[in-house]
Amino acid sequence: MARRAPRPAGATLPAPGGPRRIPDAAVARLGTYHRVLTDALAAGSCTVSSEQLAGLAGVNASQVRKDLSYLGPTGTLGVGYDVEHLLGRIGVELGLTRHWPVVIVGAGNLGRALANYRGLAARGFVVAGLVDADPTKVGRTVGGLAVEPLEALEGLIAERRVRIGVIATPASAAQEVADRLVAAGVRAILNFAPAPVGVPPGVSVRKVDLALELQVLSYHQVRATTRTRGDGTHPRRAAAPALRPDPRGAGR
Amino acid sequence: MARRAPRPAGATLPAPGGPRRIPDAAVARLGTYHRVLTDALAAGSCTVSSEQLAGLAGVNASQVRKDLSYLGPTGTLGVGYDVEHLLGRIGVELGLTRHWPVVIVGAGNLGRALANYRGLAARGFVVAGLVDADPTKVGRTVGGLAVEPLEALEGLIAERRVRIGVIATPASAAQEVADRLVAAGVRAILNFAPAPVGVPPGVSVRKVDLALELQVLSYHQVRATTRTRGDGTHPRRAAAPALRPDPRGAGR
DNA sequence: TAGATTGTTAATCGATTAACAATC
DNA sequence: TAGATTGTTAATCGATTAACAATC
CATH class of the missing domain: 1.10.10.10 (Winged helix-like DNA-binding domain superfamily/Winged helix DNA-binding domain)
Structure with missing residues (x-):
């Protein structure tokens, strides 16, 4: 795989999509x-x-x-x-003075919780749609909003002028949903699926992984209880044990 | 308010609670x-x-x-x-090889979604308790778990050896809940309330603010649509208009 | 005025990335 | 061996914090 070329010293980046002033x-x-x-x-x-x-x-x-x-x-x-x-x-x-219509994809536990969450509405985020691929979920009412079929996604985004999408699906569906959101005109995505999604330049993504947050905390606990070596070194293990050079070893 | 004393050049911090090796x-x-x-x-x-x-x-x-x-x-x-x-x-x-009993405080939409969330159990986080201050919520079953009264918090933490607490309450209750969690022996807190909580040294806190995540995205949208001044300057406003020096001005 | 406080620059800190010697 | 790839050091980048001149 090609080694990345060293960036010319002192070069300023072109800042894709115009300069973003505030970090x-x-x-x-x-x-x-x-x-x-x-x-x-x-x-x-x-x-x-x-x-x-x-x-x-x-x-x-x-x-x-x-x-x-x-x-x-x-x-x-x-x-x-x-x-x-x-x-x-x-x-x-x-942009707190405006209303931001939001579409939530995935009406599982997390999607329903978000649709119900009053803290969002309080800050101008209006859930304009809640869609799910599962026909048994379609039609259910969540927080005064009926779950719509996934096929309704594009029409809904166009009609209700949605600019922000929320992905609350399993990891396996995340990229496809992201692609459809972007194709339909969404410009910003909040991703709760435990998988990174790729988007074209100009589209913003924020990722929240609830399990990952807890994992950081569990690491802190491990650290707190495991007695620390004062010198900060690791025991030198005999490296990886007997590497099999990839004989397609039947996934256990 | 006392200005912070300059840190002596080259001094290394004592690293409270022992050195935390991995950022x-x-x-x-x-x-x-x-x-x-x-x-x-x-x-x-x-x-x-x-x-x-x-x-x-x-x-x-x-x-x-x-x-x-x-x-x-x-x-x-x-x-x-x-x-x-x-x-x-x-x-x-x-610590992914262990089970981590977790208590969730607040059985509102978010708390119930978390209690139901299979992604947590899949990574070793077992919801050992779900409590709420609202008597009308107590006794309801969420994901096979009965909501318990807030008074049960301390006993539950001790009996089920809970080390990690999740705050899913309104902002107003967050600090009091944090205090009780810590007093009862919890060593790590995941805070979903839109308010910072203070904890004693040695206790870890992670904060997730869902509305804040969306706000960052809405800012990106504002930036993308507002035409940028090429020079990156701001219009010099005539500073703040006519400051009233705090005559307790009856909340508008 | 004297005291307070901003806005900004410089210093510090930490995290990310590039580069490369070591070596399988 | 020649090619590949790690582990680590040095360079870079960006974000946080301290310091202070300006001035209300």
């Missing part, structure tokens, strides 16, 4: 700031400092100022940030 | 390798190269080798990795 991690934190500021406003706060906001969001004050600087100047020197103003700026930048 | 991001990828290797083994592959594994997992081959190096030597120079051997090494390191 995803910062966008996610801005969303958190928006939530805690909403609470702060309800509690009567008119202004907050970066120190205060950092405390509410559980991050560093420098990071708050850095994140907010992506929005352009939003505060007042020596005073802080006007809560209402800041809420407005974040809301506009992140 | 979380690498642990998550190791989990992915485990999954794709399981498929590869079933398909008859006895060995894989880092290039092949990278292709299956959708990452860089250098990264595969780096990640695997955390396990100590696992491959054979000039040949590659023995699939079965590698599965074993990853499984032991991540």
